[in-house]
Amino acid sequence: MSRKNSKSVTATLTTATCALLGTTATTPVNAQEEDTWEFDTALLYYAEDNDRVQDISFKMLAYRNFVDDRVLSMSLGVDSLTGATPIGAITFDGPQTFTSPSGGQVRTVPANEIPLDGSFLDTRVALAANWQQPLGRLSAFNAGVSASKEYDYLHLGANFKLSRDFNNRNTTASLGLAFSSDELDPVGGAPMPLTPMLDVDDLSNRMGDQSKDIIDIVLGVSQIINRNLVVQLNYSYSSSDGYLNDPYKIVSLVDPVTGDPVPRIPTPGVEGPSHEYIFEGRPGERTKHSVYGQAKYYMNGKVLDASYRFMTDDWGIDSHTVDLRYRWPFGGQSYLEPHFRYYTQAHADFYRTSLDSSQALPLHASADYRLGEFDAFTVGLKYGRKLDSGNEWSARVELYSADGSMPADLLIGNQGGREIYPDTDAIIAQFSYSFGW
Amino acid sequence: MSRPGRATKVSRKNGLFKVTFVAMGSPCELLVDCEREADANALADIVSTEAWRIEDKFSRYLPDNIVHRINNSEGKSTSVDDETANLLDFAAELYEMSERRFDITSGALREVWNFDGSDKIPTGQDVRRILKRVGWEKASWQRPELAIAAGMQIDLGGIAKEYAVDKAAGLAAAETNAACLVNFGGDLVANGAPSGTDGWQVGIDAINRSQGTAQKLIRLKNGGLATSGDARRFLLKDGIRYSHILDPTTGWPVADAPRSITIAADTCTQAGMLATLAMLKGKDAESFLEDQDCQSWCLR
Numbered sequence: 227m228s229r230k231n232s233k234s235v236t237a238t239l240t241t242a243t244c245a246l247l248g249t250t251a252t253t254p255v256n257a258q259e260e261d262t263w264e265f266d267t268a269l270l271y272y273a274e275d276n277d278r279v280q281d282i283s284f285k286m287l288a289y290r291n292f293v294d295d296r297v298l299s300m301s302l303g304v305d306s307l308t309g310a311t312p313i314g315a316i317t318f319d320g321p322q323t324f325t326s327p328s329g330g331q332v333r334t335v336p337a338n339e340i341p342l343d344g345s346f347l348d349t350r351v352a353l354a355a356n357w358q359q360p361l362g363r364l365s366a367f368n369a370g371v372s373a374s375k376e377y378d379y380l381h382l383g384a385n386f387k388l389s390r391d392f393n394n395r396n397t398t399a400s401l402g403l404a405f406s407s408d409e410l411d412p413v414g415g416a417p418m419p420l421t422p423m424l425d426v427d428d429l430s431n432r433m434g435d436q437s438k439d440i441i442d443i444v445l446g447v448s449q450i451i452n453r454n455l456v457v458q459l460n461y462s463y464s465s466s467d468g469y470l471n472d473p474y475k476i477v478s479l480v481d482p483v484t485g486d487p488v489p490r491i492p493t494p495g496v497e498g499p500s501h502e503y504i505f506e507g508r509p510g511e512r513t514k515h516s517v518y519g520q521a522k523y524y525m526n527g528k529v530l531d532a533s534y535r536f537m538t539d540d541w542g543i544d545s546h547t548v549d550l551r552y553r554w555p556f557g558g559q560s561y562l563e564p565h566f567r568y569y570t571q572a573h574a575d576f577y578r579t580s581l582d583s584s585q586a587l588p589l590h591a592s593a594d595y596r597l598g599e600f601d602a603f604t605v606g607l608k609y610g611r612k613l614d615s616g617n618e619w620s621a622r623v624e625l626y627s628a629d630g631s632m633p634a635d636l637l638i639g640n641q642g643g644r645e646i647y648p649d650t651d652a653i654i655a656q657f658s659y660s661f662g663w
Numbered sequence: 664m665s666r667p668g669r670a671t672k673v674s675r676k677n678g679l680f681k682v683t684f685v686a687m688g689s690p691c692e693l694l695v696d697c698e699r700e701a702d703a704n705a706l707a708d709i710v711s712t713e714a715w716r717i718e719d720k721f722s723r724y725l726p727d728n729i730v731h732r733i734n735n736s737e738g739k740s741t742s743v744d745d746e747t748a749n750l751l752d753f754a755a756e757l758y759e760m761s762e763r764r765f766d767i768t769s770g771a772l773r774e775v776w777n778f779d780g781s782d783k784i785p786t787g788q789d790v791r792r793i794l795k796r797v798g799w800e801k802a803s804w805q806r807p808e809l810a811i812a813a814g815m816q817i818d819l820g821g822i823a824k825e826y827a828v829d830k831a832a833g834l835a836a837a838e839t840n841a842a843c844l845v846n847f848g849g850d851l852v853a854n855g856a857p858s859g860t861d862g863w864q865v866g867i868d869a870i871n872r873s874q875g876t877a878q879k880l881i882r883l884k885n886g887g888l889a890t891s892g893d894a895r896r897f898l899l900k901d902g903i904r905y906s907h908i909l910d911p912t913t914g915w916p917v918a919d920a921p922r923s924i925t926i927a928a929d930t931c932t933q934a935g936m937l938a939t940l941a942m943l944k945g946k947d948a949e950s951f952l953e954d955q956d957c958q959s960w961c962l963r
Contacts, residue, residue: 234954234956235760235955236937236957238756238760239931241939243930243936245754246752247830248749249828253885254886255928255929256862256884256888257862257927258861258862259960260881260882262878262880264878361947391963394918394919457762612929614727616878636783
């Protein structure tokens with residue numbers, strides 16, 4: 227008797243099992259799949275040295291896993307930021323006075339100190355929701371919305387993603403789209419780009435609310451090479467349009483010979499800037515292309531995760547990121563994960579340490595250190611432990627260090643010997659706990 | 664309980680008695696919804712004794728049991744007892760049902776296939792050499808007499824654990840009406856739901872998400888639940904598709920099998936065998952399961 231043509235083996239198997247177990251009537255199976263909840267929570271502390279930025283943030287991600295592989299995820303993030311950031315004016319061996327962002331008062335920075343904005347305190351709240359569901363056996367669809375709000379900033383976003391498995395599920399291709407519309411409402415109004423910092427209460431070069439729109443497209447392929455190696459390749463395109471300036475960043479106008487800021491005398495009887503400063507002016511559009519490659523190599527439970535990203539944009543910033551993680555499990559329920567990251571970027575075409583006061587203003591200029599040329603290293607270690615309940619906690623400590631380098635052609639006059647670029651050192655500590663039911 | 668390390672631990676958690684022990688190389692657990700500790704201890708004895716009895720009798724790693732005698736019979740016929748004969752009959756049925764892919768003589772292939780995480784792939788010649796000693800059709804099975812050629816081996820490990828779960832759960836049900844859950848290394852049987860609930864909550868690794876896998880929750884009131892595959896092993900969690908299941912008709916691992924398959928059926932043995940049969944179908948595992956009258960969860 228051939229059973230080759232019979233698709234179902236259930237009846238034969240039932241008979242054979244009854245013969246084996248010597249039972250005839252067992253209670254029929256009663257199994258029901260249930261929806262589940264899962265939560266990922268994290269408390270993060272980030273602190274830059276020299277009393278610059280400090281961030282304490284709490285994040286919570288909740289998943290509702292429905293029967294049939296549909297997943298609703300919701301996230302909440304709360305950030306509390308304090309501290310100060312460099313405003314772009316160069317360091318100088320005399321005191322410098324600046325009008326505050328609101329235009330209502332002045333602040334004086336002592337000689338030889340990197341000019342920072344006044345200490346700020348800001349709270350950011352971010353919310354996001356995402357829906358994921360299979361489309362047939364091989365495809366999946368994702369859609370989400372996001373919003374975040376801080377004192378002077380509102381972000382609204384939407385994203386979509388479609389993925390499909392090929393090649394006996396050894397290959398997964400995906401297409402993602404994201405749109406975001408952000409609104410800026412800076413203290414005192416957004417300054418007109420490349421206009422001077424004015425005396426107290428002179429808001430004649432301030433504009434109303436500003437906005438920017440961003441479109442992102444991501445094409446991705448992940449491929450299983452063999453039982454130890456999985457690789458991922460992504461191409462991303464990002465286009466921003468609108469007010470792309472940081473409204474609180476300025477550029478010093480300097481003497482072409484000494485390289486020192488040009489002194490300025492406020493209107494009599496009114497307080498105002500001690501030197502000539504202009505608000506930064508960036509292009510109103512930015513297009514980025516990036517390529518990302520990742521390889522995960524599995525060796526008996528250990529995992530080496532290596533990735534590289536190249537980004538280039540029409541502002542002239544090219545960046546390279548190398549990220550390495552090694553997950554080393556031990557003792558059955560614990561793991562250690564060292565982390566190393568290296569980042570390097572070239573400066574934007576319009577990045578200037580300062581502007582030569584004897585020359586006409588360029589079309590665009592910014593002294594924002596984030597648009598300058600710098601290298602950054604991150605080294606860290608994470609320890610994670612799975613509990614008997616299936617819940618998991620982890621703790622991570624990382625050190626971050628960014629060092630700028632200043633190309634000689636950007637230095638004016640005798641600026642060569644001074645510390646122009648504000649280097650950053652920071653510590654990051656995080657505690658995470660994941661649980662579910 | 665003569666072997667070292669054979670002890671049961673009884674504790675009380677959330678109003679249930681929890682018994683743990685190790686058998687057949689797996690962590691084993693019995694959960695009982697009863698009032699008296701003495702009842703829980705009695706069940707712990709019954710269930711663990713049965714698990715160890717089956718391990719002692721059918722483990723291919725232990726000397727002086729029936730499997731050892733068959734594997735060292737040098738081609739001579741061995742007369743087996745009723746229980747062993749029932750298992751051999753069952754294995755013969757599975758061999759036919761699976762179109763010769765479920766084969767208790769395929770253990771010899773492990774001499775060349777080493778799934779320890781290394782990348783040692785045997786040559787075609789190595790595999791063909793071993794295949795000469797593989798194949799249930801080469802055995803002579805005339806109940807109660809089994810003869811296999813010298814160099815051939817049988818291994819009942821693919822059936823014994825699920826069989827032990829059903830046997831132990833059956834003995835527990837004969838002893839008490841209290842609801843209990845017998846769980847040997849993730850293969851389990853429920854006898855009724857604990858009071859105040861509509862079943863035992865069982866987590867299986869089954870959701871494919873970009874960050875990895877997450878658990879699905881099954882509420883099991885009665886019947887068996889068994890999983891085939893290595894979903895619980897980390898190495899396989901993030902997208903490795905090579906199966907650790909060998910196809911004795913080719914001597915190579917089954918290509919494109921799901922990472923794990925979980926089945927719910929009236930008995931643990933049925934569930935486990937269906938999961939293994941589906942695994943052996945490789946990329947057609949899901950369509951095979953659609954043709955079966957059972958609840959299944961496949962993780963790719």
